[in-house]
Amino acid sequence: MLFPVFLGQRVPPETLASTLAELDRCLQLLEDKFLKDQDFLSGPHISVADLVAITELMHPVSAGCDIFKSRPKLAAWRQRVEAAVGEDLFQEAHAVIMKAKDLPPADTAMKERLKPLAQLLLQ
């Protein structure tokens, strides 16, 4: 999202595909190794681990990747976490990232500043 929309830079389809495959692999580990059949990542109650995980997953979601669509177990966990946090607070924390796709394109100064980070993230 940020490369095409914000920096006006094309991302090779194979790069994106490789990244999405890696994301998928991590999500599978999240489900199988960490969440398993529990309500939350460390057991029956929400912990800081769930906060770190949910805020992480909202990143690709805000980029238009509906990662929860094909993963009902994670979707159910997400509902529990949002309920435990409280809907208002959850929306408030994610207001900025959910509007990232509406960011005006970066100007030249911003592009220059983000160049080294951008190179790193395109590998």
Next chain:
Amino acid sequence: MGLQLYLDLLSQPCRAVYIFAKKNGIPFELRTVDLLKGQHYSDDFAQVNPLRKVPALKDGDFTLAESVAILLYLTRKYEAPDHWYPQDLQARARVDEYLAWQHTALRTSCTRTMWQKMLFPVFLGQRVPPETLASTLAELDRCLQLLEDKFLKDQDFLSGPHISVADLVAITELMHPVSAGCDIFKSRPKLAAWRQRVEAAVGEDLFQEAHAVIMKAKDLPPADTAMKERLKPLAQLLLQ
């Protein structure tokens, strides 16, 4: 069955766990997982750690992955002396801060340095473009500067006046590029002095013992075709 630690001393975090357990007299059964032979991909090992990485811990029916989690579990269970993970709020926060930062900073650049400077040419017989190695060494240098300026500062150890798990994690990390022939301590007297203090606190014999495998890595026989195939995906990642 007692505590089992699944380790390959080729790996930086495994060395930190090994040193910690030995130094604190924690009884454990060492289960060696040979990374170069791909033993971490076996089905048996996946039962211990589905993430297929070392170090891993098995304590009765309880299995645990991730070196930081393992170090802290051992600290708590065996009630290690306070300085390893101090009770003091801010001292502990400093240790936590280092442990969190190092994964994606120093760990990454030390692993890449080891592979690009030594394992690729010597073990895999693969050429590394000079500009790739130069870029990796520059990043390593940047991390070392942060280690000195942000974490060590004018203290004796990373979190203050006493050695903690942060120092173990850091020193085992830095021995990686050292064993690849990068004398990172030569131009950094502050870090060199800290290294001496850490080695003295750990004990020379235990320090040498933990690093015996990695210091001999440059004498590894070249990988056979099967090994090269197995290491291909990892190799691609480490050459970027």
